[in-house]
Amino acid sequence: MLKQEHVPIFRGNGVLEYVVREAPQIEADDDVLVQIEACGICGTDLNILAIPPAHKAPPGIVIGHEGVGIITAVGPAVRGLHPGDRVVIANRLTCGKCDYCRRGLDNQCTTYQTIGTTIDGAFAPTLRAPARALWKIDPSVPRDDAALFEPLSCAVGSVKRAPFQPGDSVAIIGAGPMGLLFALLYRTLGAGKIMLLDVAPYRLEFAQEMGMDAAINVAQGDAATEIKRMTGIGADIVVDAVGNQIGQAIQLARRGGQVILFGLRPHDNPPVNQYTITRYDLTVHGTFVGLHPFAQTIQLLESRRIQPSVLVTHRLPLAELERGVDLMRTQQAMKVLIEI
Numbered sequence: 045m046l047k048q049e050h051v052p053i054f055r056g057n058g059v060l061e062y063v064v065r066e067a068p069q070i071e072a073d074d075d076v077l078v079q080i081e082a083c084g085i086c087g088t089d090l091n092i093l094a095i096p097p098a099h100k101a102p103p104g105i106v107i108g109h110e111g112v113g114i115i116t117a118v119g120p121a122v123r124g125l126h127p128g129d130r131v132v133i134a135n136r137l138t139c140g141k142c143d144y145c146r147r148g149l150d151n152q153c154t155t156y157q158t159i160g161t162t163i164d165g166a167f168a169p170t171l172r173a174p175a176r177a178l179w180k181i182d183p184s185v186p187r188d189d190a191a192l193f194e195p196l197s198c199a200v201g202s203v204k205r206a207p208f209q210p211g212d213s214v215a216i217i218g219a220g221p222m223g224l225l226f227a228l229l230y231r232t233l234g235a236g237k238i239m240l241l242d243v244a245p246y247r248l249e250f251a252q253e254m255g256m257d258a259a260i261n262v263a264q265g266d267a268a269t270e271i272k273r274m275t276g277i278g279a280d281i282v283v284d285a286v287g288n289q290i291g292q293a294i295q296l297a298r299r300g301g302q303v304i305l306f307g308l309r310p311h312d313n314p315p316v317n318q319y320t321i322t323r324y325d326l327t328v329h330g331t332f333v334g335l336h337p338f339a340q341t342i343q344l345l346e347s348r349r350i351q352p353s354v355l356v357t358h359r360l361p362l363a364e365l366e367r368g369v370d371l372m373r374t375q376q377a378m379k380v381l382i383e384i
């Protein structure tokens with residue numbers, strides 16, 4: 045008899061319906077089955093479940109992509125992965141054939157699939173995924189650190205785009221999970237002052253408790269003045285982890301400084317003071333998910349020098365996925381992990 049499992053299915057328009065399904069089986073030769081231990085709730089999941097949706101996903105799928113689990117079976121063509129291995133998910137399945145993939149720019153693949161967004165994901169006891177989406181991680185890395193592999197890989201991929209010197213000061217706009225991952229990463233890399241900006245007191249307190257150098261409430265004063273006071277000339281590197289803060293970002297950067305644009309707000313169209321960028325020699329990097337950051341992210345997690353599980357504030361069972369989404373949406377939680 046086939047194994048049955050309870051899973052939440054995305055039905056569109058913010059609805060999750062729990063159904064009993066047969067556990068996925070190996071179908072293609074390169075398929076791998078993973079018994080999921082935990083899966084983080086991501087901003088993308090909040091967007092998929094927003095009403096109306098702020099991120100596309102077809103009704104009928106299982107969402108979730110920040111999963112960690114143990115392999116239970118592998119297809120006949122799979123090499124290098126074995127039952128019992130612990131793996132994490134690199135969720136974008138690029139085609140390998142389009143003009144961008146052929147140029148090595150696979151983060152710009154034009155015909156990709158995404159585990160947990162276009163095909164079934166990891167908010168389920170069993171994930172079926174092609175072997176190329178899975179990365180082995182040493183079992184000595186705690187489950188909750190491994191679960192943050194995917195968002196951390198995005199920060200790793202983004203940070204490498206802006207040449208960095210130890211001691212550089214870094215201002216990060218947005219003190220949510222992504223902004224704080226950038227902060228942890230820059231601290232590990234040897235940044236000078238790290239300053240977080242947000243409007244949410246919960247997030248600013250969190251940044252402060254993590255020992256960051258400043259947590260600035262942009263609703264309560266001029267952040268550019270404060271950054272200048274702290275650095276003398278402005279930040280060497282500014283990260284916009286929100287997605288519509290380029291105007292603020294170029295004001296925080298020192299002359300000759302760099303701006304990393306990371307957050308995604310497809311419908312916002314903020315005005316830009318082009319003069320400031322030209323006159324003060326700023327470099328603006330658009331960065332999207334990261335190009336081949338996975339091996340380094342695994343090595344970083346295995347080194348234990350960065351422990352992103354400090355961001356996990358809540359651990360909930362799969363039956364409470366919606367509550368977890370609400371906690372993150374209302375900013376009563378930093379990062380919620382679903383334990384499966």
Ligand SMILES: [Zn+2]
Binds near residue numbers: 087088110195
């Ligand atoms: Zn994610």
Ligand SMILES: [Zn+2]
Binds near residue numbers: 145
């Ligand atoms: Zn492609």
